[in-house]
Amino acid sequence: MNVLEKYSLAGRVAVVTGASQGLGRGYAAGLAEAGAVVVCCARSVEGLRSAAVEIAAKGGRAEAVALDVTRYEETGKIFEKIRDKYGSLDILVNNAGTEEVADFVDVTPEQYDKIMDVNLKGAFFTAQAAARIMKTRKKGKILNIGSLGSAIGLSGSSVYCGTKGGVLQMTRAMAIELAPYNIQVNALGPGYFRTPMTEPFFQDPAHRKWIEERIPAGRAGTVEDLLGAVIFLCGDASGYLTGQILYVDGGWLAS
Numbered sequence: 054m055n056v057l058e059k060y061s062l063a064g065r066v067a068v069v070t071g072a073s074q075g076l077g078r079g080y081a082a083g084l085a086e087a088g089a090v091v092v093c094c095a096r097s098v099e100g101l102r103s104a105a106v107e108i109a110a111k112g113g114r115a116e117a118v119a120l121d122v123t124r125y126e127e128t129g130k131i132f133e134k135i136r137d138k139y140g141s142l143d144i145l146v147n148n149a150g151t152e153e154v155a156d157f158v159d160v161t162p163e164q165y166d167k168i169m170d171v172n173l174k175g176a177f178f179t180a181q182a183a184a185r186i187m188k189t190r191k192k193g194k195i196l197n198i199g200s201l202g203s204a205i206g207l208s209g210s211s212v213y214c215g216t217k218g219g220v221l222q223m224t225r226a227m228a229i230e231l232a233p234y235n236i237q238v239n240a241l242g243p244g245y246f247r248t249p250m251t252e253p254f255f256q257d258p259a260h261r262k263w264i265e266e267r268i269p270a271g272r273a274g275t276v277e278d279l280l281g282a283v284i285f286l287c288g289d290a291s292g293y294l295t296g297q298i299l300y301v302d303g304g305w306l307a308s
């Protein structure tokens with residue numbers, strides 16, 4: 054196989070959770086551009102439909118499917134329907150996530166559960182549902198989404214950091230169990246990207262300055278900055294790479 058062909062996702066079926074807005078929406082567009090049929094999942098059907106329409110307008114193939122990653126028992130059935138419709142489920146970008154900034158001493162059990170249920174338990178059972186299908190096919194790619202919070206502590210984000218540290222550890226454990234089935238499980242660790250989730254940080258001049266001062270590249274990222282890593286980690290080019298996290302952070306963690 055020509056080396057560039059290893060970056061093509063032609064003929065692959067990809068599911069992206071949290072594709073109604075923000076980074077997930079960008080990943081969906083990038084995967085479609087690389088040739089995959091993309092199933093865009095989230096709770097907001099309106100956001101998903103516009104994401105799918107945008108992809109189709111650029112010549113890609115995409116479908117919107119409502120999915121709440123905290124309805125753990127439903128995910129498997131939804132993924133089986135996708136497999137039955139398209140003939141396979143090759144790639145999962147396990148991106149749905151949430152955050153609620155609060156000082157550690159003020160976090161309530163309700164806030165804790167809300168963030169854990171989506172970011173960690175939701176990601177866990179979404180990956181499990183995909184892996185059950187991929188295992189029978191002996192091929193697959195699962196890309197979990199970590200964060201700088203997988204590696205360092207972020208003030209006001211104690212629960213979020215707990216979930217993202219957990220995402221990294223579960224990535225490693227999933228990877229070793231699934232490696233014999235030719236399923237690679239890796240994580241992407243984005244630095245700071247301006248999305249609806251992070252908009253309040255960028256709106257606050259002091260917080261924005263704090264972020265930008267810590268990025269050696271001198272700017273926050275855009276989703277295009279992540280697509281090279283996403284396509285690599287979802288394609289044949291990363292066929293012998295598993296259980297790793299790739300930080301795309303403009304140099305933050307190196308500094």
Ligand SMILES: NC(=O)c1ccc[n+]([C@@H]2O[C@H](COP(=O)([O-])OP(=O)(O)OC[C@H]3O[C@@H](n4cnc5c(N)ncnc54)[C@H](OP(=O)(O)O)[C@@H]3O)[C@@H](O)[C@H]2O)c1
Nearest residue numbers: 071073074075076095096097121122149150245246248250
């Ligand atoms: N932005 C950054 O700088 C940054 C940095 C590091 C890591 N990340 C991670 O990247 C991922 C995306 O972040 P983002 O910044 O793009 O956030 P965002 O703009 O808030 O988007 C979050 C996405 O997750 C979906 N979602 C939330 N709860 C869900 C649920 N229960 N079921 C299904 N989908 C759900 C949302 O859609 P609905 O509301 O329609 O369900 C939305 O599409 C998250 O895992 C986040 O932790 C982001």
